[in-house]
Structure formats: C-alpha cells, structure tokens
Amino acid sequence: MLPADDPEAVLANKIILSLRSVIDPEIRKPIMDLGMVDGVKMDAATGLAKVAIKLTIVGCPAADRIEGDVRAATLAVDGVTDVEVAVSVMSPEQRKALTAQLRGSRVSGSRFGPDSLTRVYAITSGKGGVGKSTVTANLAVALAARGLRVGLVDADVHGFSIPGLLGIPADATPTKVGDLILPPVAYGVKAISIGMFLTAEQRGTAVAWRGPMLHRTVAQFLTDVFFGDLDVLLLDLPPGTGDIAISVGQLLPHAEVIVVTTPQPAAADVAERSGIVARQTGQRILGVIENMSGLLQADGSTLDIFGRGGGVETAKRLSAGQDETVPLLGSIPLSIALREGGDTGLPIVLGSPEDPAAAAILTIAAQLATRSRSLAGRSLPVAVR
Secondary structure, eight states, X not given: OOOOSXXXXXXXXXXXXXXXXXXXXXXXXXXXXXXXXXXXXXXXXXXXXXEEEEESSTTOTTHHHHHHHHHHHHHTSTTOOEEEEEEEEOOHHHHHHHHHHHHTTOOSSOSSSTTOOOEEEEEEESSSSSOHHHHHHHHHHHHHHTTOOEEEXXXXXXXXXXXXXXXXXXXXXXXXXTTEEEOOEETTEEEEEGGGGSOHHHHTSOOOOOHHHHHHHHHHHHHHBOOOSOSEEEEEOOSSSSHHHHHHHHHOTTOEEEXXXXXXXXXXXXXXXXXXXXXXXXXXXXXXXXXXOOEEOTTSOEEOTTOXXXXXXXXXXXXXXXXXXXXXXXXXXXXXHHHHHHHXXXXXXXXXXXXXXXXXXXXXXXXXXXXXXXXTTOOXXXXXX
C-alpha cells in the first residue's frame, strides 16, 4: 500500500484494493497476488489514474480481458474519472519467480501425491466402445456445476477425445508460463489432452508412441500442468490394461478407480481385468458404472439392446475375495441426447439435464461430490514450537 498522507495516495490505495478483484482468467488467481500490477499513480485534480500491469508472456491470450477488467476495477473507485493502462511483459526473472510461486514448495513431481487433499478418480474400461470418455467428460462437468474445482486429464493418448466432448476448439493451444502449462477451461473444468499439442496435420494421423513416451506424457501432465488447487481430478484412461494404466498406477497409487462397462454379461470378463490391474498397482476400486444399460421406450419399458446384468456382474466379480464390496455406482441408459452432446461439445448434463441418461450421471456425480479425502495417515504442514 502507498502512504496515506495525501488525497492522491488515498485514491491510489483504493485502486489497489479494487484491483484485488481482478482475476487472471487462465491462472485463476488475483493479478495482485501474481505480481502483475507494476504500479498505480493517481492525479486527484483531473481524476486520471495510471495503472501499469505486466502480463505473464508475450501474446497472452487473456491480455484484452485482463486489461478490460483492470480498467473497470479502477473506474469503479470514487474519484476516478479516467484511466490509462500501460501494458508490458514480465522479465524472465519475474516469470521464473511466478512459476516458483505457483508450484509452491513442490520443486518437482506431481502435486497430487498421497498428502494431497484432491480426490483422484481414474476412469477405466476393459475394452473400447463402452462410452468411457463420454461418461468421464459428463462427470467432470457435473462435478464442476456443483461448485467443485475439477481437473481432467485425457490420458487416452492414442484415442484422445476429451477436447471434442467438452467443446474445446481443435486449435486451442495451452498457454505456457515458463515451464508451467495452463490448461484450457471448459464448463468450469480445467482439461489437458495430447490433442492440444498436435498440429492440424498431426491430428489427422495416429499417435504412434510406445511405453516410455506414453509414461513421460502422463507424468508431464501431472507435473507441469498448473491445475491450481483441485477438489477432484479425473483421468480418462485408455481401454485395456496397457502401458498407461500401469504408469498411472505407479504415478498415482492412491487414485481410486471407476470401471465403466456395458450390460452385456460377456463384457464383465474384460471389465474385470482392468480392475485387477488397478489392484496390482495398489489402487482401490471405488465402483462400477454400467453404460448403455437399455433404451427407454415410450410406454415406459426398457429395450435391453446390449443385454442386462453386466454392471452387476462386474461389481460382483471385483468384490470377490475383498474386504470391501465394490458397488454399482449407477446405470446410464442409452440416449440420443447423450450422443448428440458428444458430437456438439455440449455435455448432456448441461444441455439436456432432464434426460434419463443425464439424471443417472448427475446421481453418480452427487455420490462422488460428497466424498472427501481423509487426513488420517498424512503429514500436515504444521510445526510445533
């Protein structure tokens, strides 16, 4: 704060307080806390305020919005009739200090370790085509709509689809501040996907990577992407029991796994395998979601196009020999609106919340939203003096 011994200093201090309401739309923190306000000067006689701000990078995509918000916050102060905003860019040293501040005490490694209060859900399936990514995207949006801070990692590197399901443009490129990556935000969900780093030509070809490259990609998503403080982190895993499932088990052994399957009884065989791999890496299976559980008819009956009982059978098999029963979290019926929402990038939980499929997803999200990580067994940053 500036000395409060003259009218100009008083007004400048009021402007500084008002600027605390301006949030960087990508980092989601006040620009005052990020060191982006470089100075405030006030001419009480003319009512002209001069505010200097420093953007994080050259060509910052949020530049116009930040400048507009700074201008509005300054003009909201009584006594200010006009404002000049001087925009510059942080020096490499300032940017390095900012990234260190955002990382906090964590120099390297995932911020979602065992001591984190973020609940981590890994969504998996035994095989492709069961609607796992669609379910994951809608769960993320439903949780965000409930007021939770939600992050989503598209770990299905070979078959990434999360950007399209969330309506994120194909050419949307995450902003980088130093070595930190700022994920795009859609419907309140901070999402990251390998598809955001590919050129138009690359998106038209296959991502042909082997195990080590896949492991490094997932590790980088968990380390270098700045999600901020999250209540929930979801990972959309590729189907099956391959390299990424094992890598996620190694990187996030405390993650809870949700298995997505279909009603077809034979699907329980392959769905069970994905759960077994999760247990082998130390993860806990939270429950099973049955997708495509049936097509509701006009007369209220259900047409079981893909059979019946696969979700219950999968949960039963995964519960066998365990101290804790694995529940069926919910069954999602077939829905044209669910499919259309995936094509248009508007999740059904927002576009058609009255649809039975949306209702089922919202019910599952409600179960996940009310759970919180226990502090038992974890170290806390408390010092005894």
